[in-house]
Amino acid sequence: MILKASLPALLFALGTGAAQANKVFVTNEKGNTVTVLDSESWEVTAEFEAGNRPRGITISPDGKLLYVAASDDDTVRVFDTESYEELYTLPSGPDPEQFALHPTGNPLYIANEDDNLVTVTDTESRTIKAEIPVGVEPEGMGINPEATFMVNTSETTNMAHFIDTSDYKIKHNILVDQRPRYAQFTADGKTLYVSSEIGGTVSVIDMTGPEPVTRTKIGFEVSGVLPEWLQPVGVKVTSDGKWVFVALGPANRVAVIDAQSDEVVDYILVGQRVWQMAFTPDEKYLVTTNGNSNDVTVIDVHKQKAIRSVQVGQQPWGVVVQPDMAQ
Amino acid sequence: MSGWLTALAAIVLREAARFIHQRGRFLAALVRPLVWLVVFAAGFRAALGLSIIPPYQTYITYEVYILPGLCGMILLFNGMQSSLSLVYDQEMGSMRLLLTSPLPRWWLLLSKLLAGVAVAVLQVYVFLAIAAFMDITLPLAGYVLVLPALVLGGLMLGALGLLISSTITQLENFAGVMNFVIFPMFFLSTALYPLWKMAESSELLRDICAVNPFTHVVELIRFALYGQIAPWSLLWVLLGLAVFFVAALWGYDPARGMMGRKARRG
Numbered sequence: 001m002i003l004k005a006s007l008p009a010l011l012f013a014l015g016t017g018a019a020q021a022n023k024v025f026v027t028n029e030k031g032n033t034v035t036v037l038d039s040e041s042w043e044v045t046a047e048f049e050a051g052n053r054p055r056g057i058t059i060s061p062d063g064k065l066l067y068v069a070a071s072d073d074d075t076v077r078v079f080d081t082e083s084y085e086e087l088y089t090l091p092s093g094p095d096p097e098q099f100a101l102h103p104t105g106n107p108l109y110i111a112n113e114d115d116n117l118v119t120v121t122d123t124e125s126r127t128i129k130a131e132i133p134v135g136v137e138p139e140g141m142g143i144n145p146e147a148t149f150m151v152n153t154s155e156t157t158n159m160a161h162f163i164d165t166s167d168y169k170i171k172h173n174i175l176v177d178q179r180p181r182y183a184q185f186t187a188d189g190k191t192l193y194v195s196s197e198i199g200g201t202v203s204v205i206d207m208t209g210p211e212p213v214t215r216t217k218i219g220f221e222v223s224g225v226l227p228e229w230l231q232p233v234g235v236k237v238t239s240d241g242k243w244v245f246v247a248l249g250p251a252n253r254v255a256v257i258d259a260q261s262d263e264v265v266d267y268i269l270v271g272q273r274v275w276q277m278a279f280t281p282d283e284k285y286l287v288t289t290n291g292n293s294n295d296v297t298v299i300d301v302h303k304q305k306a307i308r309s310v311q312v313g314q315q316p317w318g319v320v321v322q323p324d325m326a327q
Numbered sequence: 328m329s330g331w332l333t334a335l336a337a338i339v340l341r342e343a344a345r346f347i348h349q350r351g352r353f354l355a356a357l358v359r360p361l362v363w364l365v366v367f368a369a370g371f372r373a374a375l376g377l378s379i380i381p382p383y384q385t386y387i388t389y390e391v392y393i394l395p396g397l398c399g400m401i402l403l404f405n406g407m408q409s410s411l412s413l414v415y416d417q418e419m420g421s422m423r424l425l426l427t428s429p430l431p432r433w434w435l436l437l438s439k440l441l442a443g444v445a446v447a448v449l450q451v452y453v454f455l456a457i458a459a460f461m462d463i464t465l466p467l468a469g470y471v472l473v474l475p476a477l478v479l480g481g482l483m484l485g486a487l488g489l490l491i492s493s494t495i496t497q498l499e500n501f502a503g504v505m506n507f508v509i510f511p512m513f514f515l516s517t518a519l520y521p522l523w524k525m526a527e528s529s530e531l532l533r534d535i536c537a538v539n540p541f542t543h544v545v546e547l548i549r550f551a552l553y554g555q556i557a558p559w560s561l562l563w564v565l566l567g568l569a570v571f572f573v574a575a576l577w578g579y580d581p582a583r584g585m586m587g588r589k590a591r592r593g
Contacts, residue, residue, distance in 0.1 A: 252386070269385075269386045269387065269388055270385070270386060271386060295379075297385055297386065298385075306385040306386065307384065307385060308384035308385045309379055309384065309385040309386060
């Protein structure tokens, strides 16, 4: 009996003992809160008010400031990651949903779905630096590691716009499948993945040439799941560029893609309407937000298996993990 | 003491030999749960939404859910199978030979049970290995921790088989056992659907499932596979084992039991 009780505990301790615990922040679109989890125990440690309809979420490079797009408040709220107090707000333009933070922490590039604009907000002076007209219904925002280009996807125009971060001019447009949702670069900046929710594909875009070129489009198929349920949304790539994880929305699965062959190798069962995802800094775990089942699922990245699901607030949308903090 | 062990070894070896010589039986024992796993579970893959219930910590596919139930199915069929072999032994006369041993009757019957369980547990592990090959895997520790649960569950179902065999006079009646014991026990349990799913269709059905000892064998296995103990199921299985075994001993007691009645009738 003693063996029964203690062995799993021991194995669990061995398995996770080395990892540093990080805070995981989840925006709850309907609950109007942010839920905080611990990346070691996976217990909910706090939940705080975050304005109306919080969706996009990101964190400053030093891990101290949390940026939350409060869509119905038409503003970006900035929270202290220790006290969870709201420090100030940033002007965002109307209905901010997704945004990308410059690797240095300034500025913030915000997609404004209703106004067909990308707003560039200075996070220090807290002012709008530029408004860039893009396609109809801008949605996804991505930035390459060198921060020379940002990518915006427009849902109705079905394009990925490549915007130069120095002069805010659109330099290239690439047609992707219907309703592009999310843009994610690899850590080396050589490849860009763009998910198309209605088209049901992920476009793989080669960034090594003088112009971005679509290398291939990856489709999905899960036996027993209707094709129209396979709606790719969030995309994350391991820093070695070998594995791509794609959240498939109402299919309740996360697809695992071998980046070398561009082929789907597995589908991981998670909660309902899986939306956005985030790695822990050591990339041991991937956290997914499941909007309809009000929980997050934790995926063991190495084993490519879901290990547990934890209840959070109402309709979780976005997730970010705090970087390792200096001790 | 050595005489006791000799008897145990002889009975286990006889069961093992019988098992090895019946390769068809081994295959059938494996094919049965595998058909359920491949055909039945695949069909329900998406149709059945499973909410998270202990011991699971995240969403699972239906194959993962029914795996412990199919382990229980192997134990159930083996328990009944060894009861069948006892009826066969009665008819062939080797039973009389066994029971004339100077050792206490309960020890001989317990040895018989242990022999049956050993064979069943072996089958369960082969089944789990095939399932793992089909990418239906469990936590590594679970494969070890499930052993005591399998042995206890196997003993309980074996004791039930023993009890039933003491009431059956002829081999042909085994079909009746199939219809009236195995199928209701299997279908009215948590092997195929969790209790909350049963409650959705009928509260009565849920209550029947909750008292079915086979449910508790399945739950004991399910929790053990994930390194946890289901205390209520453990109690229920131990209780079932005690009741069925004592009743079977009574059944096999020539002075009082059904054996006597059978002899008088025959």
